[in-house]
Each structure stands twice: as structure tokens, then as C-alpha cells.
Amino acid sequence: MRSNVPAPRGTTAAPAASVEHLSKIYGTGDAQVVALNDITVEIMPGQLTAVMGPSGSGKSTLMHCIAGLDRPTSGRALIGQTDVATLKDRDLTRLRRERIGFVFQQFNLVPTLTARENILLPLAIAGRKPDPDWYDEVLRAVDLADRLTHKPSQLSGGQQQRVACARALVGRPDIIFADEPTGNLDSVSAVEILQFLRRAVDDLGRTVVMVTHDPYSASYADRALFLADGRIVDDVSHPTHEIVMTTMAHLDPRRIDRASIPQSPSDLDPTPVSV
Structure with a gap:
């Protein structure tokens, strides 16, 4: 099992984000839970990185620590060269506003605002x-x-999530964190969002970190990091649906329902959707 993962071979740019010997512990005594256990990893710029793992593996906690939404128990979490774990609340708020974009499963739109107003709100x-x-x-x-x-009430779920994606992008952040961005969407809308995130990297030059449990979603990524029990246990470049399925089944076969997961992109989206 590998808890320390360097940058992929052939990359020379400085990391867009990184963690160094990062640990996160909740509770004490018998109630103690080690969510992250001495993780070191770099997230390279201009890539879509998927973070995967069974429920409780620490994938969302890792994202929250890097993004400054949660503070690590020990270690460092950096956006560029800025250690977010050491920032005071005011500076941390400024960093999140100016350098980070967020896309969440629940959209988090203000219901009384128009799509334009929601996009420009940050x-x-x-x-x-x-x-x-x-x-x-x-x-x-x-x-x-x-x-x-x-x-928002006049928009479909996919349209609401596209508004959320635009809101995350409009400030030209250094990095975008997407936490299960397709979790509340039908299959066609999910493909729209995945294609958009891919375009945000390829055409708009952004860096995206996507937490997901879905092998098909991970197949859109340049790289997939796999967590189990708070550690990074595998690091796959250019993951395919089949490779992700196999890796996830190896990590925790009880949590993989093969019948519920599309076996090919055509099962999920018979007609390509442009965004």
C-alpha cells in the first residue's frame, strides 16, 4: 500500500496542490477515527484528477483538507505554495474566494437568484x-x-449543476474541487457535466480534482488516486472504466454492484452530448 505518491513521471510543472504527511483524526480514545493516515501526494496543474475509494476511505476528507474546508490534525495541505492549514480564518476565506472553485453534489444555488446572479455571486x-x-x-x-x-426551480438538475460549474469557473480559480458532481443527476445530465469538466481542463486550462465513487466518471480523468483506510493505495494514469472497476473491486468487492454500473460509455449515453 502506498501512502506517499509523487507526481506522475514526465511532469515538471509545480503542483497546483499537494499534501505532505497529512493526517486527520476525529474523536479520541475508543471513538477515535483515523480518516487520513500520513498521506503525501501532488496534484498537477492542467489535469483532471479523480479521487476514489470505498465509503469511509477518506476521499472527501482529503479534498476538504486541501481546499481549506477542514483542518488536518498534522501535516501540510498546500494550494500552490500556500499552506492552507496555517492560514487565519480571514485569509483562508480570501484564498477560497480567489483561488478555489467548488462544485458540490447538491448544487448549492440560491433559490431566489437567477442563473446569472448565482454564477456571479462569489x-x-x-x-x-x-x-x-x-x-x-x-x-x-x-x-x-x-x-x-x-x-433554479425553473432549471433541470443538469442545468443547475452547469450553473454551479460556471460559478466555480467565473473567478478563474487556480483549482476546482468537485465532490460527487454527478451524484444527483440522471445519466444524460451526468455525461454533460463530465464533458464540461473535461473541457474546463482541455480548453479552459483549469485544474480539477473530482471525488467520485463512479468508475465511468473516473474514466474522464487524466489520473485516478485510490484511497482505502485513509491511505493512497494506487495511482493510475489515464484510467479506463475497466481498470477503475477492477481496482475498486479489489479494494472492497462488497461495495461494487456490477449490475448497477454501465459496462461501456454507450450504456450510459447512446448519443454524445455537447456542452
């Missing part, structure tokens, strides 16, 4: 104006120009 809170050219590019990427005046 910039409005920070007192910043959007870069017009970048804003237009983001809108083209999410393909929601005809829905900008609609409120």
Missing part, C-alpha cells in the same frame, strides 16, 4: 467584477445563454 461577495471575455467564454462552455434569467 465575485459579488468579494467585491469583484467579472472579466467580460472570460465570463463569455465560461457561458459558452456551459451552454446556458438562454437560461440566465431563470431561477
